[in-house]
Amino acid sequence: MTFTPAPWPRKLRSQEWYGGASRDTIYHRGWLKNQGYPDDLFDGRPIIGILNTWSDLTPCNGHLRDLAEKVKAGVWEAGGFPVEVPVFSASESTFRPTAMMFRNLAALATEETIRGQPMDGCVLLVGCDKTTPSLMMAAASCDLPSIVVSGGPMLNGYFQGERVGSGTHLWKFSEAVKAGEMTQEEFLEAESSMSRSAGACNTMGTASTMASMAEALGMALSGNAAIPAVDSRRRAMAQLTGRRIVQMVKDDLKPSDILTKKAFENAIRTNAAIGGSTNAVIHLLALAGRVGTDLTLEDWDRCGRDVPTIVNLMPSGEYLMEEFFYAGGLPVVLRQLGEAGLLHRDALTVSGGPVWDEVKAVRNHNADVIRPAEKALTQSGGIAVLRGNLAPDGAVLKPSAASEHLLTHRGRAVVFEDIDDYKAKINDEALDIDETCIMVLKNCGPRGYPGMAEVGNMGLPPKVLRKGITDMVRISDARMSGTAYGTVVLHSSPEAAAGGPLAVVRDGDMIALDVPNRTLHLEVSDEELAARLAAWEPRHEVASSGYLMLHQSHVQGADTGADLDFLRGCRGAPVGKDSH
Template identity: 85%
Template sequence: MTFKPAPWPRKLRSQEWYGGNSRDTIYHRGWMKNQGHPHDLFDGRPVIGIMNTWSDLTPCNGHLRELSEKVKAGIWEAGGFPVEVPVFSASENTFRPTAMMFRNLAALSIEEQMRGQPIDGCVLMVGCDKTTPSLMMAAASCDVPSIVVTGGPMLNGYFRGERVGSGTHLWKFSEAVKAGEMTQEEFLEAEAGMSRSSGTCNTMGTASTMASMAEALGMALSGNAAIPAVDSRRRVMAQMSGRRIVQMVKDDLKPSDIMTKAAFENAIRTNGAIGGSTNAVIHLLAIAGRMDGVDLTLDDWDRCGRDVATIVNLMPSGKYLMEEFFYAGGLPVVIKRLGEAGLLHKDALTVSGETIWDEVKDVMNHNEDVILPADKPLKEQGGIAVLKGNLAPLGAVLKPSAASEHLLQHRGRAVVFEDIDDYKARIDDPDLDIDETCIMVMKNCGPKGYPGMSEVGNMGLPPKVLQKGITDMVRISDARMSGTAYGTVVLHTSPEAAAGGPLAVVQNGDFIELDVANRSIHLDVSDAELATRLAAWTPRHEQPASGYAWLHQTHVEGADTGADLDFLKGCRGNAVGKDAH
């Protein structure tokens, strides 16, 4: 793709606030001067908003205030005017009922901050899972020049000489405690070594996946995704991104120039190659839904990702962590491999102004046990499997690289939990009628049902099964799961149970057939019986009466289209509103 920079100099958005000597201009400019800004900073140079998701309650992003200082340095060096803007930060660790419920609220509020303030370009300071998609959704909706700077992953965790992957080992150790293989004291000892530096999860969880998606989409400088949070090169990347956004504003290089359908297809294939999180499905669909002219669907995930081999040997699919991934060469090596295999739109544009292929064509792999050779992949078919059938007419997803091979084709008796509370109340009961051949089914955990679609789809197995040495069973729900999780887990079943999808009427004792190779998930009841059950179905939960919960429940769409709010689809642009002063 060729990009023709806009002529420079030209009048920028910020000059609608700061240009000239009218009463309104002096109102805007004069108050800004109480911060000690010289008059010539308002002379038409690019004003860059550093949209910072730092928060003490978002520990993955706890170091972004310091990192933003390096961004500011880069902006000053390039002749821009940096202004740091604190924005909505939805922490995966603390937000209830789930951070996912607030991704759209964050995107809405940040979009209006971008549009309603004198900002010519944005640096998106992100890290924790929902901060990356929410800021990218906002940037897509406004279409102001924007660049992503991630905080980076934390260093490797260790417990008694073993690498400890954040999230991945939490699930593993928790199951070991229930199975009687690990004491509670040992679990607490392991906790102390899990998170030993600033940064996001050190596995290929959702945070690192979305950092990789931003880079594969072309919205971050090459190499951004994998640099550890505490590595000095992370600070260099921040400063270089600050320099780059100023030139992007001068060139008028916008998200709509970068995030094309070809770019999204590159990202989908990259997700398969890295063994990325299933959450990327929902987030990329939502980001694409904010772009005009980009028709991305769930079927594109299967079409583009089905034959992509997983070549990154990282937890939860493999054995290494993000620190080793960076030392091996990081995401540029993976993207180069895709290009060499004919699986990359090489002419897709990036924030650097260069094509994605020009960015990666000369990189080298420094560890072929971390980034595997193409002929020795971790999984021959990685990607995200999109399953359809009478249980999921609009689709469900499964991550083959994290699943058990022997369960990818399975028929089992359903053991049904009506919601997460029902699951928690019954799963440890020794009298629960379940064994390893059964299929665990959980309802009412989708976008409307939880509400917000929590990461509870990777249901822990019952102790009576774990104590046999069984570590995986087929699990089906309309929920999500953490990108750090693993197992043969069918997620995002659509339509969800709370919206009256077929999942809502699955009963204990029904048989379900899973056939990943044929992309099928089937409830073994007749069409007539299924229709009768659906006709008799009534919602279990009352609609909230007010507040954001009401707005979310009324307007949230299904997981199959990205679970965005229906009135936020499309690009609304960055036109400056009327000034009432």
């Protein structure tokens, strides 16, 4: 795809605030000049908003203030006027009940920050899981020239000679303690090895997945996704991004030019190839809804089903993001997809040119980290979209993180009505459960938890772990961390709190999972299921005030991205009337 730049010069949006000699423009300029800016900065050069999700309580993004200085340098060099603007930062490691509940609030707040202030273009400075989708959603809704620069992943962790992956080993070590294979003292000792540098998760968890999605979509410069946070090349990438956004404003290159159906299909196939997080499904569906691109769960299954998982990273594989970067990073993956006929080579990127021009000459420096298709971790990667009477609107499973022998399984349901019920029962030796059972967790979806927490990868009962069993089929309307693994069916829709069939599963019901045929079936008659649903009553009332009320009243299902219904669609960034 060839992009045709807009005619230049044209009147920039920021000139509605700062151009001319009226009382109102003097008011706006005068206040900003108290920061020591000279007159000629207001002469019509692009004002670039650096939307920074830094926060001391968002550890993944704790280094972004330093990175913002490099973005500013690039903007200045290209003739722009950078302004750093703090925006809502939904921290994965601190927000309760779950950061996911605040993704939409962060997107809304950032959208209004863009729309209501004098910006001509935006640099989206992101890292932690929800910061990347929330800022891209905001940018898509406003449709001003925008570009992503990620904070990058942490360096590898090591404990007792073993690579330690963020999140992945937290789950692994926790289960080992319950199984009696690791002492609590060793677990505490391992803690310091899990996060040994600035940056986001070093596994192919949601943070690294969404950085990869931004690059695959064309919303970030080529190579952005994998550079470690503390590598000097991450700072160089930030500076180059600052330069690039100024030219994007001059060319009027907007998210709607980039986030096409081809871009989303490229991202879906990329997610399959990297063994990316199931959370990408929800985030990309929501992003597509903001820009007005038609994207459905069926597109995820259609595009990703036959794509081999070639990136050998935890939780699906062996290595971490540091090795992925040294091997060549996402550009190598995109090249291999392109050579296999699995990439829309002409999809436009923030570079102003097609994606293929960015990746066609790159080299793979480690064929064990980024494997050829014939040596893939799994030949059928991607996200499996399951349907049936238990999930009529769909559910998802990540085959590359699942146990092959469980992909076709029939078992007796052991039901937990909510996460508190699960916590109260799971360690009870009297719980009637064994490894052939299917664990079912209800009321943990977008409305029910509320916010759809990452609790779908339920830890197994200790008495099962002690047998040496490490995986069981688990089904819920929840999410799971991109760093997690297992045969876990997620995002069951409609969710239990909305009266979906999951809400009426009972202990002892038989459930059949058939991933190859994409089915999930509750073995009760249609009449019995209809009677149960007719008798169903909600367990929880909708909150009566605050953001929680707004969220529960307006959040949509996981099958469409769990966005708030009134936020879907591109609203643009019109200049409002000056109130002064």
